[in-house]
Amino acid sequence: MPGRPRDPQVDEAIRRAAIELTVERGYQGLSIEGIAARAGVAKQAVYRRYRSKGEVVLGAIAEAGMRQPVPATGTLRGDLNLLLSNTFRLLRGSSGLLNRALVTEALQDEEFAARFRERHIGLRREVVHDLLAAARERGEADCPDEEILVDMVFGPMWYRLVVGHGALDDAFAAQIADAVAAAAGVSEFREPRYPPSSRQGDSNP
Amino acid sequence: MAYAPTMSGRPRDPLADDAIRRAAIDLTVERGYRGVSIEGIAARAKVAKQTVYRRYRTKGEVVLDAVLSDADRRLPIPDTGTLRGDLEVLLRSGLRFVRGTSSPLNKALLVEALQDAEFARQYRERYIQVRRDNAREVFVRAAERGEIDRCDYEFLVDLIYGPLWYRVIVGHADLADSLAARIAAAAARAVGAD
Numbered sequence: 190m191p192g193r194p195r196d197p198q199v200d201e202a203i204r205r206a207a208i209e210l211t212v213e214r215g216y217q218g219l220s221i222e223g224i225a226a227r228a229g230v231a232k233q234a235v236y237r238r239y240r241s242k243g244e245v246v247l248g249a250i251a252e253a254g255m256r257q258p259v260p261a262t263g264t265l266r267g268d269l270n271l272l273l274s275n276t277f278r279l280l281r282g283s284s285g286l287l288n289r290a291l292v293t294e295a296l297q298d299e300e301f302a303a304r305f306r307e308r309h310i311g312l313r314r315e316v317v318h319d320l321l322a323a324a325r326e327r328g329e330a331d332c333p334d335e336e337i338l339v340d341m342v343f344g345p346m347w348y349r350l351v352v353g354h355g356a357l358d359d360a361f362a363a364q365i366a367d368a369v370a371a372a373a374g375v376s377e378f379r380e381p382r383y384p385p386s387s388r389q390g391d392s393n394p
Numbered sequence: 395m396a397y398a399p400t401m402s403g404r405p406r407d408p409l410a411d412d413a414i415r416r417a418a419i420d421l422t423v424e425r426g427y428r429g430v431s432i433e434g435i436a437a438r439a440k441v442a443k444q445t446v447y448r449r450y451r452t453k454g455e456v457v458l459d460a461v462l463s464d465a466d467r468r469l470p471i472p473d474t475g476t477l478r479g480d481l482e483v484l485l486r487s488g489l490r491f492v493r494g495t496s497s498p499l500n501k502a503l504l505v506e507a508l509q510d511a512e513f514a515r516q517y518r519e520r521y522i523q524v525r526r527d528n529a530r531e532v533f534v535r536a537a538e539r540g541e542i543d544r545c546d547y548e549f550l551v552d553l554i555y556g557p558l559w560y561r562v563i564v565g566h567a568d569l570a571d572s573l574a575a576r577i578a579a580a581a582a583r584a585v586g587a588d
Contacts, residue, residue: 217509289508292504292508292563292564293505293508293509295563295564295565296501296504296505296508296563297426297427297428297501297505302564302565305564306564306565306566310564310566311566314566333580334576334579334580336567337557337576337577337579337580338580340556340557340560340561340567340577341553341556341557341577341580341581341584343556343560344555344556344557344558344559344560344561345549345552345553345556345557346556347556347559347560347563347564348552348555348556348559348560348563349552349556351504351507351508351559351563352507352514352517352518352522352559353507353514353518354518354522354523354526355548355552361549361552364546364549365553368549368553368581368584368585369584371583371584371585371586372580372581372583372584374583
């Protein structure tokens with residue numbers, strides 16, 4: 190509180206402790222006390238930074254999100270495929286568990302939900318808006334109803350992550366990228382091309 | 395319809411069933427899911443706690459049963475003649491099911507599914523899958539009409555329901571009726587049936 194500069198190493202240790210403990214024990218077993226103990230700092234050091242355990246996890250996820258590169262493959266379909274396949278790879282690891290924890294918290298706490306949208310969801314949506322704008326500038330797509338296109342990029346992912354009825358794999362990333370590119374009006378995707386065998390042009394190495 | 399086995403073989407009192415389900419819905423809407431407990435449900439329904447536990451394993455199972463019996467079990471498959479029209483009707487009825495007083499109930503089910511794998515399995519089987527099958531049938535019929543190619547229908551179901559659930563889960567935008575037409579238009583465009 191007294192305006193003392195924060196120690197970035199402590200920030201990092203707290204975030205790492207929150208991630209490790211969620212992976213090891215599940216979110217229900219996570220507590221501020223446990224985070225402080227694992228990070229080797231006083232409980233007050235955590236409370237000075239975060240209001241609740243949900244906020245610590247949100248901080249960790251938001252920080253990791255900012256390190257993700259923005260794709261620039263030259264095509265909307267390629268950009269979306271790269272963005273989604275990278276995101277899915279993370280979600281198949283500890284990030285999936287952490288994101289499920291964040292949603293569990295957000296569904297029960299409107300104030301937290303607002304911060305979750307602002308610090309995490311909103312930034313991710315901005316990236317896709319930028320990709321759509323770039324496609325429009327290239328003359329690649331007219332992108333009608335951008336808001337729905339962004340919902341179509343992330344909606345199927347969250348649906349599967351939360352409900353758990355399907356895998357978050359590369360094939361799913363490619364299907365979403367194809368569908369959104371077509372819905373955005375990219376002409377080469379204007380023909381129905383959904384049989385899985387017809388997938389092509391995977392720009393993701 | 396609960397999964398809990400009947401311990402005694404004694405016939406259940408359907409009035410108690412109703413009262414328990416009603417209590418679960420009312421309490422979730424009034425207090426939020428965190429404020430709901432089996433004890434609270436029993437007290438509101440004026441039955442013994444054991445009466446609830448004989449029927450349900452957890453409070454989530456009570457809410458799931460309540461939501462399912464409250465809903466129209468017959469989910470009609472729309473038949474407007476076009477894929478886009480059918481999707482719009484389908485999504486509009488889906489939207490009605492996730493907003494208003496249904497909103498806290500749907501959120502409660504998601505919270506429980508996120509925290510309890512056995513509940514998540516029941517939730518998918520009894521709630522999610524029925525709605526997915528309906529949507530799938532809409533795509534199958536569009537393919538039969540020659541409106542779209544035969545394809546991975548499961549993915550197309552994710553494509554139309556994903557945006558709706560995303561808004562329920564994250565709450566970044568409204569769930570107005572107009573959303574149905576917007577998702578239907580984008581999905582039809584995605585499959586070349588606009």
